[in-house]
Amino acid sequence: MAGIGFRLQKLLDSGTYYSTLQAYFYAAVISSGPLVLSIGSLALLGIVVRSFSGPDLALFFASVTMIYSGSMILTGVVQVVMVRCAADADYVGHRETIWPLITRCLGFVVPAHVVIAGWFFFFGVEADNLYRLGCVFLAVQVGIMWLFSGLLTGLKDYGFVTASFAIGYLASFLLGWLGFQIGGLPWLMIGFALGHAVLVTCLLMAIRREIPAEADTKGRTLGKAMSMYRTLAMCGLAYNVGIWADKYLFWWLGEGRVQISGLLYSMPLHDQAVYLGFLSIIPGMAVFLLRFETEFSARYAEYFRRVVEKESLAAIEEAKKDMLASIWGEIVQLVKYQGTVTLLLLLLADRVMPPLGLSALQTGVFQIIILGSFLLVLFLSLLTVLFYLDEQRSALVCCTAFAATNIAVTTASIFSGEQWFGIGYVAACAVGLALSAKLADDHIRELTYKTFSKQPLFPDTN
């Protein structure tokens, strides 16, 4: 008699056991790249603008700041999801479904930017209509730029990408300057935006070179992708809100804020010091990304190799311990590097900042911000670990706490006086760091349990 005991083998044969683990690294898009880029260009722009000076340029700078920050928050929601879906598609070898997904995201990002930037600049800012149009144009370009920048970690031709940014920013400054000479402020904005259009075009070329664009429109719709990865989408939102919350709060509530035009404000005491202070994360981030790829991901890969290649539980647990040791080892390294940079900047701030146009009070804020940035580097690193482990929910907890702390403490600090400026950002980074450290540690300790027990018995269930 046949019996049925062994129809079961079919289940084993399905082979979908460990799905997209390696792909998760690319989902860690809340990496520092675009962020550093945007704030770096704002800092640079600030220094350039200051050298020209004049009320007109203050409007230009405030507009660009608003466009960059607002666009980042708006795009962040779809960007993370798009990148994750692209990584999934890449992992399963369906790269042809990536392009349709990008176009669907563009179909959301472009109209959203037109509507929101249009509403903001036409109803909230006193300016020339041509200037307002230029702002909307820039907003659209910046939105597309953020969207694309998420895909760049997945591209191989880093040289081309770097060149794109170099050419794009050079073109922006040049065309902006030219426009200003010819037609004043409106044409400065239009020239600057045209430069961004050049950048976006270059990025598009970079992407199209590596991602085949086929006519078919298979693959997930944006709505489906968003609902599938809504936790990730909320992470993107919370994280970007967290990064910008203190700046917005200072513009809206800060004593000493300057109304530039309509809804556009600046906070001279705060803004420039923050942008410059933020840039101090660059060395730490670079070290982290380099070492993380080599050290942690090698151990992570080794762990899953042992799982899949039929090693014993003891061997698997050994690899887990190595991974845990590696993370804390990397964190210690990071503390050393970033700590040195931070210490140096703290000590040198009094001498270096005034020539860049920062007052003594601003230098004080700068010092607080670099302390925050020190913590932010560590927070981002651990957040990357959480993404690597595909612990989206925990990542969301951390990002939400980060945003909430920034909002609450910054609001409190604004009403508590100048000596507290910047403390919201520091506190937010500290809370994010503490939480992500705790959660990453917990998850890695439970990694073997989760790796096995969370697997569905049948592919595509639970």
Next chain:
Amino acid sequence: MKTADVLLILEGTFPYVRGGVSSWIDQLLKAHTDLTFSIVYLGGDREAAQTKHYEIPPNVISMQEIFLCERPVARDFVPASLDETTSEELRERLSAICFASNDTERVQAVFAFSDWLAVEGSVVRLGNLLHGPEAWDVFCEFYRRSLEPISFIDFFWTCRLMMQPLWKLLGLLRNMPPALVYHSICTGYAGVLGAVASKRNGRPFLLSEHGIYTKERIIDINQANWIHEPTGSAFLSAPVRLALKNLWVNLFLTLGKMTYQVADPIITLYSGNARLQVEYGAERRKIQIIPNGIDTKPFDAAREKRAQSREANPSLCRIGFVGRVVPIKDVKTLLRAGQLLKDTLPNAKITLYGPTGEDPDYFAECLEMKTALGLDEMVHFPGPGKVSELLADVDILVLTSVSEALPLVILEAYACKIPVVVTDVGACRELVSGGKPEDKALGRAGMITGISSPAETAFALATLGSNREEQDMMGAAGYERAIRYYSATAVMGRYSELYNNLKNQRNKSWQE
């Protein structure tokens, strides 16, 4: 739902699979028109159960089908949140099963666990066992204690794959069709379902085993290539190398023991199987032997026709094989015997009747072998046919199986007065030579050969094939034996008696 007299619990057989057991069930249902039956059919997956090969008679009042490998409902996968007591108890009960010091303890622990899941532990879902920390911890502990160098991922999936069908069975228990007697036709999943249902409802449980399920599963497991064995096996001791296979073996041994513990009586076909059942944990006092029976009437026409066709073909020796072309029937040994017969019995024709689609690779190998051995003239594979018709063209029935219980086809051959050449497996020797002294006195109805021995099979066929008188004598002895000791009426009469006794048994508490 109406209470049936008998609930038949079937696994991978009637009405979806053809074969000896299925025919017997068909016979059983048709012989008891005075009783009502419910059927619970356990299958692997639905694809294998598309066409019913047997008609369901009107005395079957309900038929429920459950496919154990099929995906449970989505809700089952979501772990319920357990309070501390339940979580702790689940842990303890799983530990009791995994770390039982002997089989008796393990059997008790499994029964206790299924009872607990039905009442206090009813919040627990499959999701808790698949995804929860309790089962995980117990499995890891089990692994660390005895399996350490084995592939952990294979161990883990083995545990999961073992749990899923059992979980389906548990779900089935909640709405078993009511019946006065539970009757399983094997141990394994069907047996354990009958055992638990019987204990729970206090109704008697009858087990009929044709083949010995536990033994068949152990053979399957040992041949399975999908159960992981570490590479470089030569350096590992057998207990390590076969550890995962042993987990499966232990599962089926436990299911068997659970079934044997509750079932009373335990029926088997012949004394050899009774010995095996005892070996696998059945109590000898509960075992009764009831052989397969045959109704010779449907074969009357074939018998007449055969006599005529023998007259018409005096110079031919038509050898027939009736069965599936699969490895367990060892068709290759028959082909090799055919090669030897070319010299010793040149007028032989071997015809293999039976489905060839079950193991296409094996069939292809057989065809290749037939050509390679130069047997294209002598050997034919016409496919399956109606046994009561095709036997009219058979002078000698041959079987080369490596494993059989009590092959119905031998009785069918007897009904046509056909002598047999069969391997010494299952009840074949008893069928050929007789069991009791007065049975033996009827004379031999054929010849017995060793398994996997082409020479013995060829020798027996040549000896018998060249002596028509002997063929007729043996055929007559077989016919007599079938009528006297294997009549369907007598056999089914014994089942009627059993059913009626058990049906009228008062409810009793089976809980020890």
